[in-house]
Amino acid sequence: xxxxxxxxxxxxxxxxxxxxxxxxxxxxxxxxxxxxxxxxxxxxxxxxxxxxxxxxxxxxxxxxxxxxxxxxxxxxxxxxxxxxxxxxxxxxxxxxxxxxxxxxxxxxxxxxxxxxxxxxxxxxxxxxxxxxxxxxxxxxxxxxxxxxxxxxxxxxxxxxxxxxxxxxxxxxxxxxxxxxxxxxxxxxxxxxxxxxxxxxxxxxxxxxxxxxxxxxxxxxxxxxxxxxxxxxxxxxxxxxxxxxxxxxxxxxxxxxxxxxxxxxxxxxxxxxxxxxxxxxxxxxxxxxxxxxxxxxxxxxxxxxxxxxxxxxxxxxxxxxxxxxxxxxxxxxxxxxxxxxxxxxxxxxxxxxxxxxxxxxxxxxxxxxxxxxxxxxxxxxxxxxxxxxx
Ligand SMILES: C[S@@+](CC[C@H](N)C(=O)[O-])C[C@H]1O[C@@H](n2cnc3c(N)ncnc32)[C@H](O)[C@@H]1O
Numbered sequence: 001x002x003x004x005x006x007x008x009x010x011x012x013x014x015x016x017x018x019x020x021x022x023x024x025x026x027x028x029x030x031x032x033x034x035x036x037x038x039x040x041x042x043x044x045x046x047x048x049x050x051x052x053x054x055x056x057x058x059x060x061x062x063x064x065x066x067x068x069x070x071x072x073x074x075x076x077x078x079x080x081x082x083x084x085x086x087x088x089x090x091x092x093x094x095x096x097x098x099x100x101x102x103x104x105x106x107x108x109x110x111x112x113x114x115x116x117x118x119x120x121x122x123x124x125x126x127x128x129x130x131x132x133x134x135x136x137x138x139x140x141x142x143x144x145x146x147x148x149x150x151x152x153x154x155x156x157x158x159x160x161x162x163x164x165x166x167x168x169x170x171x172x173x174x175x176x177x178x179x180x181x182x183x184x185x186x187x188x189x190x191x192x193x194x195x196x197x198x199x200x201x202x203x204x205x206x207x208x209x210x211x212x213x214x215x216x217x218x219x220x221x222x223x224x225x226x227x228x229x230x231x232x233x234x235x236x237x238x239x240x241x242x243x244x245x246x247x248x249x250x251x252x253x254x255x256x257x258x259x260x261x262x263x264x265x266x267x268x269x270x271x272x273x274x275x276x277x278x279x280x281x282x283x284x285x286x287x288x289x290x291x292x293x294x295x296x297x298x299x300x301x302x303x304x305x306x307x308x309x310x311x312x313x314x315x316x317x318x319x320x321x322x323x324x325x326x327x328x329x330x331x332x333x334x335x336x337x338x339x340x341x342x343x344x345x346x347x348x349x350x351x352x353x354x355x356x357x358x359x360x361x362x363x364x365x366x367x368x369x370x371x372x373x374x375x376x377x378x379x380x381x382x383x384x385x386x387x388x389x
Pocket of ligand 1: 248251252267288
């Protein structure tokens with residue numbers, strides 16, 4: 001439906017709290033919600049809607065410039081809709097967009113990354129690359145289930161009640177086949193439990209009961225897209241350098257660089273569980289806070305840092321992004337003569353904020369690549385190449 005053809009919603013008044021109103025959904029936000037406007041022009045976010053939907057929605061939260069609503073009924077569905085695969089879609093806390101056709105999911109993610117750069121007043125880089133997913137279902141190699149006696153499922157949206165599931169449409173088939181085993185074993189447990197299932201490359205499934213998240217070591221949840229990210233990193237890091245893989249986990253992004261690098265320092269609070277002799281001999285693992293490690297290395301640089309050979313760094317922090325003292329960290333990288341940096345992030349706004357922090361300190365944004373690690377959700381993985389002299 002074109003913008004001109006859109007039907008005006010029949011509610012002539014601004015929507016108020018708890019009110020059920022009829023709204024025309026006009027857009028899809030990068031946060032995942034459909035976007036409508038009431039008659040006063042105020043934006044209303046409605047989960048599980050798509051642009052072009054005419055819906056009945058209940059206002060649940062009011063702010064001065066926007067309101068949040070919940071979907072009551074789709075009166076006229078948009079042509080951008082698809083039929084969700086999961087019977088529990090909308091109740092389960094996992095997916096936001098099973099009802100949205102994949103091309104629109106991907107477009108919204110790419111536009112969202114551009115919008116986040118623009119909000120930070122960052123120019124578009126010369127090179128912009130997009131990596132949508134080839135596999136939009138059955139891609140997750142790790143899932144976290146919750147159970148209580150014979151009830152097994154996922155946490156619901158915004159609560160800790162369990163939505164029972166038989167299978168998960170975005171999980172690998174091997175994980176789905178294992179769910180019945182977990183349910184049987186869970187029945188014997190006296191307390192509520194959490195179980196994390198992960199499938200290995202050979203198809204075998206590991207189950208960790210009541211452990212910390214990613215207790216087996218952090219691993220990207222989409223193996224296929226992870227390969228493409230690793231390849232992108234390899235293409236963009238210069239050879240024959242020292243590489244700092246910061247927030248490096250098990251050196252997922254740097255191990256492949258070992259044959260062409262001087263030495264790789266992988267720094268992470270957790271250390272890989274795999275055997276030491278599995279790793280190339282020029283990778284050193286440092287179990288440390290990244291900030292503390294980088295500052296300490298910079299302190300040990302003797303005399304003039306221009307004498308230090310140029311090196312490269314990868315940063316891939318958790319969702320919160322880099323800590324507040326980013327300028328101190330950037331200054332330490334300068335002393336270590338880091339001249340190229342790959343910044344990876346799974347939360348677009350914090351990633352863009354951190355890029356801006358580097359650019360304000362004289363770094364240049366050369367490339368951005370966007371990877372869909374999380375089809376059917378609003379999440380997206382971004383990577384940037386920055387350089388400085
Ligand atoms: C998004 S993961 C990235 C891991 C890795 N680059 C990969 O691709 O698998 C973030 C990592 O940061 C680590 N981490 C979180 N806070 C940290 C900190 N303050 N210092 C060092 N590592 C940290 C976590 O253990 C986790 O492995």
